[in-house]
Amino acid sequence: MVANREELLQSFRTYVKKMQDYQSALALLGWDARTHMPKRGVEGRASAIGTLSAELFTQKTSDKMASFLEELSLVADSLDQTTRRMYEECKKQYDRQVLIPADRYEAMTVLVSQSESVWQEARKTSNFTLFQPYLQKIVDMKREFIGYWGYEDHPYNALLADFEPGVTVAMLDDVFAGLRAPTVNLLRRIEAAQQPDDTFLSRHYDPEKQRKFSLFILKEMGYDFDAGCLDETAHPFETSIAPGDIRVTTHFFPNFLNAALFGTIHEGGHALYEQNIAADLIGTNLHSGTSMGIHESQSRFWENVIGRSYEFWQRYYGDLKNMFPSELSDVSLDHFYAAINAVKPSLIRIEADELTYNLHIMLRYEIEKGLIAGDLQVKDLPEIWNAKMKDYLGVMPDSDANGVLQDIHWAGGDFGYFPSYSLGNIYAAQITRALEKDIPNYREHVTSGNLSEIRNWLVRHIYQYGSLLTPGEVLQSVTGESANSEYILDYFEKKFVPLYKL
């Protein structure tokens, strides 16, 4: 029996490793499509990605996988932690997929592909009516899928499970309720105060110099260039091609400094997480961040908590001025710090500041929840969107393109994804509090450019585990709590009250 058990485990690990190899090839095909692929390569690339994705899907749902899961379930209690988590993750994906009839899954794939094209056209022409029937079908099919999966308490919980397992509508309602009113209140006070002049951020900044500075900052953060590289793409992203191959991209606007600066730090935060997962998880399905929310907590921690702190620029503003001496000659450190932290309600989520960002997410969360529960109708979305924008942010979209049509997520069928962004912000503040408890002088480390102290703490408490711990376990072990908006509110107060002299 021991021999059989060993054979079973060995065979399961080999099978999972093979799935990781497919994942790796798919990640490279995706990265290359956005970085180096010539434009006539599109058709061939879509075909290759389609074939490998289909094969990976088959592996996740095969009879072989079913038999692994069945045999492993019999010995689940006696499995070591790694194998047990490998099993759980495979089982989660398997259960998720096999409950959907194959023809319905296929129909969703086709629908999403059409829908993304239509959405692009609809956004370009600011024509919601064009997109409406597709969005309606996607919502209907999501609701149908939830029917196959089943759910507890609220149908939207079934979707949250994809992105932030363990988080529920009840938890989110609670967290967002605690966050919304104080955020809006703080925003109103800021709007009444004197705004910093941030026009210097839109001067001409040589992209090549921006690239050099991005590389320098990544190096300072401890990004390992022997295990990754920085490229330029239309939209920044991080991708994990293999354990020793974690790449980031950014975008250099010739007339806007912030995008590359904070885009690079943001993706660098994702990459630090992936680059520092324990080596003994290589070849398993656990060698990746444990959830969207925990991942985003790290990109936001590095981008905002560290990268937009006064201490960070005490250390690095001199280097930035050396890179752009004439462009920044008339900008003091205090002026620079105020400008990169300016709070201004805006129409577009991805351009939002730290404070207002979560309001964009709450709006989307409420709409998604309503659509999935059947309380809201797709046809009413533009009106609902605009009313909520006015209510939370005090601004009114000039068009649906800059309103309800701005994000690709719904066209791609990614309902349940948006909350992860705000959870990331909320977690980041909680994790910062835990960091401060362990390293009370962590800000001094930032001021002296000793970022390794902070990074090592994160490696020890979060990064090394990859997906060996669930997101809930990570948060609990680091902070002793589940999601709690108290800390981010405290962080906002401490940052913006002195900054805006409220």
Place this chain on the structure above:
Amino acid sequence: MVANREELLQSFRTYVKKMQDYQSALALLGWDARTHMPKRGVEGRASAIGTLSAELFTQKTSDKMASFLEELSLVADSLDQTTRRMYEECKKQYDRQVLIPADRYEAMTVLVSQSESVWQEARKTSNFTLFQPYLQKIVDMKREFIGYWGYEDHPYNALLADFEPGVTVAMLDDVFAGLRAPTVNLLRRIEAAQQPDDTFLSRHYDPEKQRKFSLFILKEMGYDFDAGCLDETAHPFETSIAPGDIRVTTHFFPNFLNAALFGTIHEGGHALYEQNIAADLIGTNLHSGTSMGIHESQSRFWENVIGRSYEFWQRYYGDLKNMFPSELSDVSLDHFYAAINAVKPSLIRIEADELTYNLHIMLRYEIEKGLIAGDLQVKDLPEIWNAKMKDYLGVMPDSDANGVLQDIHWAGGDFGYFPSYSLGNIYAAQITRALEKDIPNYREHVTSGNLSEIRNWLVRHIYQYGSLLTPGEVLQSVTGESANSEYILDYFEKKFVPLYKL
């Protein structure tokens, strides 16, 4: 029955297309490993390539493939040309693989992988004894494989079939016999003549400017940058990732102009072939050059026949001088032309000039043939090598590193590959003669930079067919002959007699 037949064909085409998708992913994994992959990505990359290669091998030799081949064989006579050739290519690979016992195939894979490492060490330390037992095992195993496959007339024919199907030892012996003595004779006359001064080629040439000139020349050749790109690697190569994604690489030495210049044109020649295969072969296993030899005929045609011609530099030397005005200020067109065509016997094949190159190949061919027939012993190779070098080229290696250990091919098990290089040169001269018959003033087109006339002729007669025609069929249809060394000898005479004033 018609319905069944249609189903069979449809199902076969889908299966083959899937194999092309795997091939595409593997090509990208390989390209990226040599261009952008960070060094810690090596292990993960090897694993991904191993998994996808194994899957592709499985597809080529599966029961499903066997059943396709069996069913198609029943209707082979009534198949359209494309499907028949698709079938033939699949059958060739299938037959090749299934005759080898699985454990022996696996043993060869392991041996080759070890052998390549050992060869690298052996070459570094110029220690043939280190490599000898591995080479012995590879030769033994090649002979064993030939036993499984069977052969006609000469065991080496079984190996030639992998690289240049249709070519036999009898043909090669004949072609090389006609080429060797006149080549050596011409070489002796050149050695007695005045050598051009080519030291200016080793001045400092800014790599960035070399890159710009490489891009310019590729554009002039008609390389489609919407369907490819140029990157830098240690050794230049061309790779076909998908029909619309044909990439080339080159290497820029700061103190040597020739390498990037002619390396780029060479790989550009390969790429023109691949970029101009007919669109209706996309998704089949025929969308690639038809053999190593025909492929090499195109890289050599562009590199040597066009790229080293007086007419080419009549047109482009002004552009090169504009790029490097001070570096080339004292070099006339005639001087430049003489220097890039200098003939000098050398130890290293990949650095050899047009004339002596084939002598390097004949030496290797004779050794391979002897080893496979059992007429030569591995242990005697250094001695045999050096004697033949002295005999053909009049030079004696200073070390085995610069002699018998210089090429990776034998360590990789690639016996039968070398002749393709010379066949490429020989075919190129034959094809040039055919071109001249159709377009008598083709040299004037070169002088005026009208390379599209020449490229279009090649597309029409060679490129568009991909592997729809066999290499023998291509050569026959273009030239009306099989391999014939008469034309390259004529080409050498016409080029080098005036150049060296013989």
